[in-house]
């Protein structure tokens with residue numbers, strides 16, 4: 001899932017200070033699960049904004065609208081008319097949802113209500129961990145299902161650095177060393193040979209932003225169309 | 229053949245030391261340190277933004293070492309440059325007469341003094357060794373021809389006291405496979421443990437020359453601090469007690485004595501091929517350590 005954290009209220013308040021009718025658009029999927037931008041967080045932000053404006057003696061009208069997914073047009077249709085009647089939208093979806101909603105209502109100023117952080121998993125109550133950096137050339141098959149790019153602070157492909165410390169990373173005693181995890185798991189699987197060969201350098205050519213992905217079946221169709 | 233490589237091949241007990249470049253353009257002290265040690269050691273490392281603290285570049289410092297008549301060993305980490313930056317600095321170093329390179333991963337950015345800088349790590353230390361060897365064969369990492377190849381004596385580091393040790397040794401074997409000629413180890417203090425590492429290292433490849441890392445202890449406090457905070461460094465209690473026993477104001481003297489004694493033992497018992505002395509921040513006492521070792 002995509003993990004995000006709430007933006008500080010003061011920052012949001014400052015961004016929208018000149019707007020009088022504001023939609024706060026939540027997303028019911030990833031950001032709802034990580035408690036950053038779902039229906040509850042929309043409600044909370046709305047009351048914070050109302051309170052702050054009241055204190056400043058200023059008017060504000062707030063429309064709360066949470067859809068199932070902001071990265072999907074189908075789910076957004078029902079709120080677009082309402083959004084167009086506002087003079088600003090705060091989207092509490094991830095960076096993808098925020099941009100997509102903005103594309104659909106280009107004339108309305110759009111503000112992010114969250115900071116989008118990474119894709120990862122819920123590890124314990126209220127704690128999420130980055131798991132994949134979408135490198136485009138997955139090596140999990142060799143590394144025991146543990147990502148050396150996301151879990152290792154330095155993204156090292158050939159084993160631990162000198163900072164590895166009793167299973168922890170030099171960056172922080174709270175972070176596990178990816179290479180201790182990888183080594184131990186492969187040992188358990190009897191697959192240490194997987195990592196004895198030297199991994200070649202990463203391929204950043206796979207990562208020319210923004211990346212597009214075309215399903216092979218459609219690639220074919222596109223080519224046909226192109227050649228008439 | 230370059231001087232350092234010659235020393236490694238000669239079978240003599242090889243001694244290297246290092247200088248940490250300063251933060252700023254005043255190089256008075258750095259030059260003093262270089263002048264003090266240049267004729268007493270077989271090579272002088274220049275650290276590369278050591279501990280992720282920004283300083284004069286390792287390459288520029290190597291040129292200074294060379295100008296003063298020393299034999300520079302260029303430390304290169306993968307933290308601050310992508311593969312193009314590293315390769316072009318390798319070319320540059322070679323044409324400026326720098327013949328030795330030590331390939332390291334580099335500390336993470338946030339342990340240093342530029343917390344918001346982008347950590348690069350485009351290559352890792354093993355891949356950097358491979359890059360050096362490829363460029364010696366006349367090609368860069370893009371597969372393009374060089375108009376003339378580089379030539380380096382290429383080394384890496386290993387942490388014999390790393391905990392756990394197995395993943396560290398696996399990586400060491402990759403460095404050997406990539407073609408290193410020498411190793412400067414992280415600080416060692418327990419010689420018996422180090423002997424075990426040496427038995428292993430000789431089995432992996434007897435041709436790789438191993439220089440044991442000797443970090444000067446400046447007091448019991450520093451030793452305890454390293455035990456608590458520096459991964460892969462273990463100062464035994466006996467040494468801490470010895471440092472404590474030093475008269476007030478004589479702890480550094482004690483540290484010099486300990487370093488000298490260790491070097492002498494390593495040399496006399498032919499435990500490895502030499503030592504790499506790191507007198508962090510006190511490079512000026514390296515000659516005293518050598519004297520204490522009878523060198």
Ligand code: SF4
Nearest residue numbers: 132133135138139147
């Ligand atoms: S190797 Fe890691 S970053 Fe790359 S795709 Fe696999 S999990 Fe993601």
Ligand code: SF4
Nearest residue numbers: 152160161169177178
């Ligand atoms: S300590 Fe482990 S996880 Fe941290 S940077 Fe080094 S190898 Fe990667």
